[in-house]
Amino acid sequence: MSGTRMSTDRGGVSGAVKPLVPVLAIAGVGLIGGSFAAALRQRGLVGEVLGAGRSPSSLALARELGLVDRVVSYAEAAEQADLVILAAPVGATEPILQAMRPYLRDQTLITDAGSTKVNVVQAARRALDDRIAQFVPGHPIAGAEKTGPEAADADLYQGRVTVLTPLEENTPAARQFVTRVWEAVGARVLSMEPDIHDRALASVSHVPHFLSSVFMWQVATSPDSDLRLALAGSGFRDFTRISAGSAEVWRDIFLSNREAVLAELTEVRAALDQAQAFLQGAQGRELEDFLERAALARRFWGSRSGLK
């Protein structure tokens, strides 16, 4: 860049200084990718934003909303971007990276927002092969039942955790850069092994979604569902909120993390057996102790999580 820039001009919107991410490409311009771009844009940390994806209507909407500057192919994204963020359903990781691989510049880094990591890393290794060092896997623990670019929110990642599961092939500089970008959008970055991530997320994200969907399905398919739903209140609302999420996204997550999800479901069933035995036996004291243990844990988590 030019040597004439003012020393007080420390990057951002002016264009006189190279921003943190000169060219960003989003593969999948929904809530996650759109919010990532919006967050960098709002903070003046991105130059141009390219959007790639399979849905022409989402891409057009993302451009209308100003989330992306240009709609490009995956090949063009790989060729032109300094940083690519994959924000498509995790099942699309391998084909998207395959489409990018032949065009990928040496200096381009890729991160992702996939909710599972073991499977995504395997897919990335197959697709990127000897360029795997350019992929720094990530998972921002944010999102919502809302979907699509219209739901994008520059504050989505503010104060939330993003897990990175760096690969041994990643250079320290690559890890640092991707960490810095996630921090720049407001996230707190934690690093861990992919399998540790996947087992923890199976427990606190995938299983609740599975149970919420199963429950919602059972209510909706019951013969008297209209009456039931007329009497559903705020507890029902909260418990089932996640079941409204994208069926395709969650199918991919469940299939991608199948073993861990099934293992956790077994544990939850064991806990259910126990609580149900207390109820069956009208063991009020034991049932209350069980409920109290859960209530105390939830209240403690609620007071510390920072999630309103």
Place this chain on the structure above:
Amino acid sequence: MSGTRMSTDRGGVSGAVKPLVPVLAIAGVGLIGGSFAAALRQRGLVGEVLGAGRSPSSLALARELGLVDRVVSYAEAAEQADLVILAAPVGATEPILQAMRPYLRDQTLITDAGSTKVNVVQAARRALDDRIAQFVPGHPIAGAEKTGPEAADADLYQGRVTVLTPLEENTPAARQFVTRVWEAVGARVLSMEPDIHDRALASVSHVPHFLSSVFMWQVATSPDSDLRLALAGSGFRDFTRISAGSAEVWRDIFLSNREAVLAELTEVRAALDQAQAFLQGAQGRELEDFLERAALARRFWGSRSGLK
């Protein structure tokens, strides 16, 4: 009342006209009872509010907060109130009504806010005997994980459903009066048989609470619960919110509606078996269809429920 009152003075705060409920007694001054009093008070529909209950600290706090004017015994409440609302855990219904029965004036009506109705009606019949006509059972479908008089909210019932399960002994005037009072606090009143209510509520309220608590218990008692909870996001927050509720209140609800809850849990387990078989078999299409059915039902309910 005096014949001198102005015809434009149609009740409320002036004191010149008898309010809808001249003397209200709340038995159990927590969120539910406190909000009921606050709602009537805010609308100028109550004269004096008496508070009775077993917790001196809650009663003192309710008086400090201006929710109740005087702390009284159950006997005094029965003797002095025009309307009594029972808002204690459902397991306390029978002893409270027994304590009131000898002092109950002929004109006093009693309603309740218990989350189960078959059991409450049985308890009320035993306790009130030949005075059962004075009891019009109800259940406001509102409430929250918050508890205690400090959580009382004059708008808690606004736009929510209150189910009444009137008894054949109730006079039309008694039903109408209790309906009118619940409508006055903002609720939409639906009437049905107690067992219909209990089965529907087992499905949309009690089972979600049971599952949320079971899940929260399982996460909290896992060896790596700290890591799990550090990675828990907004989906976890919503799914587990209800598990923070009062263990005592929910123990009573579960025991009081045991058969219906156990029957519904059997149905939910069957749905879980089905979804889990799709996952086990990596049946992506079937799994996605299942999730989509739940998601569509939840979105439809969300758009109609009026619950934000």
